[in-house]
Amino acid sequence: MARYPESPNEIFAREEEPDEGWRRPPPSNSLPLRNVVGDWAKANLFNSVPNTILTLLCAWLLWETVIPMTQWGVLEAVWRADDPAACRAAEGGACWAIIANKYRFILFGLFPYDEHWRPLVAMLLFVVAIAVSCVPRFWRPWLAGLWIGVFVVCGVLMWGGVFRLSFVENARWGGLPLTLFLSVVGIVCSFPLAIVLALGRRSDLPAVRAVCVGFIEFVRGVPLISVLFMASVMFPLFLPEGVTIDKLLRAQVGIILFTAAYLAEAVRGGLQSVPRGQFEAADALGLSYWKKTGLIILPQALKTSIPAIVNQFISMFKDTSLVIIIGLFDLLSTAKAALSDPPWRPFYLEAYLFAALIYWAFCFFMSRYSQYIERRLETGHRRS
């Protein structure tokens, strides 16, 4: 054993390992699966007494909920039946047949049955346009053109009256297209207003600032439902005699005003994150206020506030469900209305879960997107 080590590494290797250690094969992936699972469980589930108790408690909870839910939702469920009696006969199981029978009503509301392809195409166009807008590479001026085109085509599809499409008044719009329409139009139209409000809130002019702060704080202090009540009850009073606007437009205006206040705060956050040097540099170049704002400040501010804007879009998408209270027929209303058919009435859980799944899919996708864009936009000029 009297031998000088050849390298410093060897010293440590010798000291730490038992004599025969280097002969042993390295601990590899060839361990039996049971050991891997066992070690993992020991480290992550049973590493202490309180944790073991917690794990057992959770496992019991899962056992108690998941098993009956699987039995109810999958094993004993009735998937297809034209008659609710078949569902009632199979006691203790979900009646997904209500979805099979009512999905077109839940998705499209009172739109004429034979014309359902029109809201379907409009809805797909919206979804495609949203998906395209989500890709940063496509953030070019033509995107605005695409959106205008989508709005025109969707308007034609929904209203009809031209190209031999029969006319459908917007009181008959409903379901998912209406929800999408309210939220997309809401975010698009409230955006310019929000930028004006956010700039006004940071303006040097006291009167402008006071007006903007007053509007933003007022709207943020009251519930959406009171704004919708105002839109449905008071807007008709605001207009001169003989001028009327329909319920959908009134609700839309209410949603736009409401969203603008929240969106303005998101944009303000972006404005505040623009380093002071950018303002000073723009001033030093002798740019006017509007050139400074439009060319230097806003592009940076809006980029930073994109995650907040997407989050605002998510919460507005969920909030459009409140229009049920002023009598519009959005996705939640149609799901609720589908239950007013007495034979299907007992299967409320299925209908609500169906609507919830649609809302959830949209919101979950968008919140994931918001997280992705937040990571992507970390460009490193943040000062901490």
Place this chain on the structure above:
Amino acid sequence: MASTDGLRQTPHGGRPAPRRRSGAWWNDRRVRAVLYQLLVLGGVLLLGAYLVGNTLDNLERRNIATGFDFLGREAGFDVSETLISYSPADTYFRALLVGLLNTLLVSVLGVILATILGTVAGVARLSRNWLVARLATVYVETLRNIPVLLQLFFWYTLITEALPSPRRALNPLPGVFLSNRGMRVPVPVADQAYVYAAIGLALGIAGAWLFARWAKAYQDRTGQILPRGWIGAGLVLGLPLAGYLVGGAPTALDVPALQGFNFTGGVAVTPEFAALLVGLVVYTGSYIAEIVRGGILAVSHGQTEAGLALGLHRGTVLRLVVLPQALRVIIPPLTSQYLNLTKNSSLAVAIGFPDLVSAANTSINQTGQAVEGIAIIMAVYLTVSLSISAVMNWYNRRIALQGAR
């Protein structure tokens, strides 16, 4: 960015503004500023005058009297749940007050329960226990992506349709009945002893607070740590118990009993109230969980290690090192969640819980006084929102870094 603009255009230190290339007065920055503001104010005032004028015209044409006189008239509608005595013969004002109290009750209970649920879920999401963390994640990611109104409908329908009728009510604990008319729990019969107990509780809390202050001063002076927790708990629990015993320790209970088609006696939790509370708590709790998680993650692990290296206990590290720093991150977004919960309680109108909006809505339908009704709703919510903001801002200032602002 006032100061940066000021380099060129606004007077500095009493010097007159430097003349611009063109001397015309409309190129003067200050004149322009005044002009712009006058334009904006004038526009806003004109718009307001136009809308108010139209509204007055329309109201006159429809023969609707304006003003708040209707508040003194007899309401004539019943309210299913009241905290203060109310009958249809009372005034609209009292009906609205009943609604407001219901709103406040739901909001306060909701805020407390949502904070507890959210904190537990947020901490659970960070747990090293894989199963616990996964369950919390599933809860948060599922419930915050579903509209709260849908959740309210869901709970309400679940309670009213899935639970049995009062005749076949579930009886999970002796005296507690669960049916589709809500939950009934027994309550102690009112007695002088409970007044004594309440006084004892107030004294106990005050005493515990004073003792904690004194103990802290004592520790600063001498370095000795007194058992603050034990003595405080003893005061808070012991004094009410003493008051209860002094009052004669009554044991009479008002137990609910089935009479006809429903229960009488005990305290009732209606399906509307339960659905609203559960829906709001579960929904807002998922948001609070994320806030709590973010706040804890924002405190670097080095802080914990440094605290432990100083020889502090784990509990002390949590209480004195981690929590104060996490709270600074948590409080501002938590405030807006409290505001959201309060504002979302207005969705009660959709499931028939008699809150403020619901009472105002009924009043509007009966009197046609839409403008006044909506003005009342908005004014009340604004007041409540501003009050919550004020309290939370005060708390936030208290826990903020000293000298950081």
